[in-house]
Amino acid sequence: MATTFSGFKLGICLLFCVVGLALAELQPSNFYEERCPKALSIIKTAVNLAVLKERRMGASLLRLHFHDCFVQGCDASVLLSDTATFTGEQNALPNKNSLRGFNVIESIKSALEFICPGVVSCADILAVAARDSVVAVSAHTIGKARCTTYRSRIYNETNIDPYFAKSMQKICPISGGDNNLASLDTNIPIIDLFDNGYFRDLVNKKGLLHSDQVLFNGGSTDSQVQSYVKNPILFQFDFAKAMVKMGKLSPLISPNALATTSFSSSSSSLLSPNYYGHSCPQALSTIRRVVENAVQREPRMGASLLRLHFHDCFVNGCDGSILLDPTSTIDSEKNAFPNKDSVRGFEVVDEIKEAVDKACGKPIVSCADILAVAARDSVVALGGPTWKVRLGRRDSTTASRNDANNNLPIPSFSLSQLISNFNNHGLNEKDLVVLSGAHTVGFARCVSFEEHIYNDTNINPYFAKRLKFICPKNGGGNPNVLAPLDMATAVNFDAAYYGDLVHKQGLLHSDQELFNGGSTDGLVKKYWRDPKAFYNDFGESMVKMGNIKPLTGDHGEIRLNCRKVNKDY
Numbered sequence: 256m257a258t259t260f261s262g263f264k265l266g267i268c269l270l271f272c273v274v275g276l277a278l279a280e281l282q283p284s285n286f287y288e289e290r291c292p293k294a295l296s297i298i299k300t301a302v303n304l305a306v307l308k309e310r311r312m313g314a315s316l317l318r319l320h321f322h323d324c325f326v327q328g329c330d331a332s333v334l335l336s337d338t339a340t341f342t343g344e345q346n347a348l349p350n351k352n353s354l355r356g357f358n359v360i361e362s363i364k365s366a367l368e369f370i371c372p373g374v375v376s377c378a379d380i381l382a383v384a385a386r387d388s389v390v391a392v393s394a395h396t397i398g399k400a401r402c403t404t405y406r407s408r409i410y411n412e413t414n415i416d417p418y419f420a421k422s423m424q425k426i427c428p429i430s431g432g433d434n435n436l437a438s439l440d441t442n443i444p445i446i447d448l449f450d451n452g453y454f455r456d457l458v459n460k461k462g463l464l465h466s467d468q469v470l471f472n473g474g475s476t477d478s479q480v481q482s483y484v485k486n487p488i489l490f491q492f493d494f495a496k497a498m499v500k501m502g503k504l505s506p507l508i509s510p511n512a513l514a515t516t517s518f519s520s521s522s523s524s525l526l527s528p529n530y531y532g533h534s535c536p537q538a539l540s541t542i543r544r545v546v547e548n549a550v551q552r553e554p555r556m557g558a559s560l561l562r563l564h565f566h567d568c569f570v571n572g573c574d575g576s577i578l579l580d581p582t583s584t585i586d587s588e589k590n591a592f593p594n595k596d597s598v599r600g601f602e603v604v605d606e607i608k609e610a611v612d613k614a615c616g617k618p619i620v621s622c623a624d625i626l627a628v629a630a631r632d633s634v635v636a637l638g639g640p641t642w643k644v645r646l647g648r649r650d651s652t653t654a655s656r657n658d659a660n661n662n663l664p665i666p667s668f669s670l671s672q673l674i675s676n677f678n679n680h681g682l683n684e685k686d687l688v689v690l691s692g693a694h695t696v697g698f699a700r701c702v703s704f705e706e707h708i709y710n711d712t713n714i715n716p717y718f719a720k721r722l723k724f725i726c727p728k729n730g731g732g733n734p735n736v737l738a739p740l741d742m743a744t745a746v747n748f749d750a751a752y753y754g755d756l757v758h759k760q761g762l763l764h765s766d767q768e769l770f771n772g773g774s775t776d777g778l779v780k781k782y783w784r785d786p787k788a789f790y791n792d793f794g795e796s797m798v799k800m801g802n803i804k805p806l807t808g809d810h811g812e813i814r815l816n817c818r819k820v821n822k823d824y
């Protein structure tokens with residue numbers, strides 16, 4: 256049996272085989288923030304256009320990155336054409352007449368050279384384009400394979416569904432038609448969820464390629480395939496993680512390549528972006544480093560840290576009160592209804608606090624400021640916008656479970672309840688709509704959306720059906736099962752959440768309330784059509800939220816440990 260290289264399918268194979276490979280130091284997606292801030296959005300737009308023009312291009316770009324990384328690391332060697340003195344990889348057997356998408360990469364490169372010459376490497380373009388193409392296509396039916404790559408399987412193999420083999424033989428005759436294409440995933444997509452149909456195909460012996468079917472053929476990977484069949488969300492999650500890992504294979508890194516962020520000072524408010532500029536210039540880069548590592552380890556952590564800042568600010572201001580553990584005198588907010596078994600990220604905050612105190616040589620950065628900076632850095636690490644965080648908050652010496660119960664919005668709220676909840680915190684309708692865009696990342700438990708999928712009518716029925724599958728009625732399943740808040744791109748900070756709402760695919764009742772014939776419909780549509788406006792307004796509203804009742808001057812304290820008030824330390 257000939258070994259074939261089928262882009263997406265072997266990309267999937269990476270889920271099982273990349274673990275354990277040596278990793279090198281790479282900066283996440285804000286690496287080009289200073290020297291070419293538009294780099295990521297240019298790549299994304301070009302990939303979106305290319306995929307719009309030809310859906311198959313998504314798979315081709317993904318495969319290009321994979322074939323690059325697996326030949327001496329992700330160094331764009333695959334892009335080099337042959338010359339009189341040089342024989343490149345493009346004519347290697349697995350690539351010849353098969354790899355494509357070079358023109359898309361070239362057009363991205365020339366656009367980037369035009370706006371920031373000599374900055375963005377071709378290897379990085381490949382990695383980002385691969386990520387964006389998965390997002391653009393939403394990955395199901397992502398690729399097609401040529402007849403030559405699966406002929407032998409459909410005529411000679413036994414671990415194949417006979418009806419499936421027969422139908423494929425119609426597309427791919429025993430001789431001739433070498434370039435006829437067949438879809439690598441036989442399922443018809445219902446909604447834009449990162450589909451696990453590929454794995455269902457394998458279990459039903461309908462893997463098109465030999466190299467696909469070996470993943471489910473009585474061997475060690477059978478159980479992994481089955482777990483992706485049972486849990487599409489797990490697949491989506493693991494896929495994102497594997498992509499990050501693959502992009503780290505032996506890259507060539509410039510020794511000077513360290514991105515820095517500068518923060519210019521601002522005026523009037525008591526908080527200032529440059530607050531630690533003199534006392535601890537390395538504070539912000541230290542926080543960023545820990546956040547970036549945490550998000551690389553687990554992309555969801557970015558969402559969780561973002562939410563922590565929100566849940567801190569909405570309960571008596573941004574004062575780090577949410578971080579306090581219960582004691583005889585602290586009625587911890589962690590036990591309030593909206594937080595219990597739900598908010599997370601406390602270990603990462605501990606890690607940041609330890610690192611930043613060490614870097615500064617003394618505990619001068621407050622836990623409340625750590626939350627504000629970590630929220631921003633998380634958004635950036637997930638591919639979203641950046642903004643200047645105002646700093647100088649101090650930490651509370653109290654917490655209130657009751658206030659957390661009373662002041663945090665809950666998913667059953669109507670639009671008017673959401674608006675008045677935000678008004679109570681000095682935030683307007685626009686802030687509500689734009690900050691809810693945070694639900695472009697992260698996950699929710701069944702218990703948070705069960706009512707919506709079973710009882711509400713303003714929901715896409717296919718979408719509801721899909722969710723009911725993982726979330727049986729009355730907590731019949733595990734109430735802690737998770738679904739992505741933004742079905743299309745759960746670990747990518749983008750404007751897709753608003754598209755979800757317009758298509759009645761908001762996961763929470765409170766999400767869909769923002770687009771349900773009421774006063775906020777217009778804003779939802781605006782952010783859907785204009786992601787730049789969303790990015791810009793998100794930063795502004797985050798600053799506004801971060802300004803809610805900070806403790807400054809002599810109020811509060813700078814905690815030594817974010818989980819405890821200093822007198823208990």
Ligand code: HEM
Nearest residue numbers: 558559562565597664665666690693697698699700703765
């Ligand atoms: C408008 C009112 C809001 C409501 C009713 C709401 C409610 C919720 C609920 C119920 C969850 C899922 C919790 C679970 O099932 O465990 C959630 C998750 C999340 N929320 Fe909100 N939220 C709101 C606004 C916001 C805002 C303003 C932000 C940030 C600026 C935010 C950020 C997040 C994030 C990132 C997650 C995912 C967290 C993770 O995966 O760990 N939410 N929200």
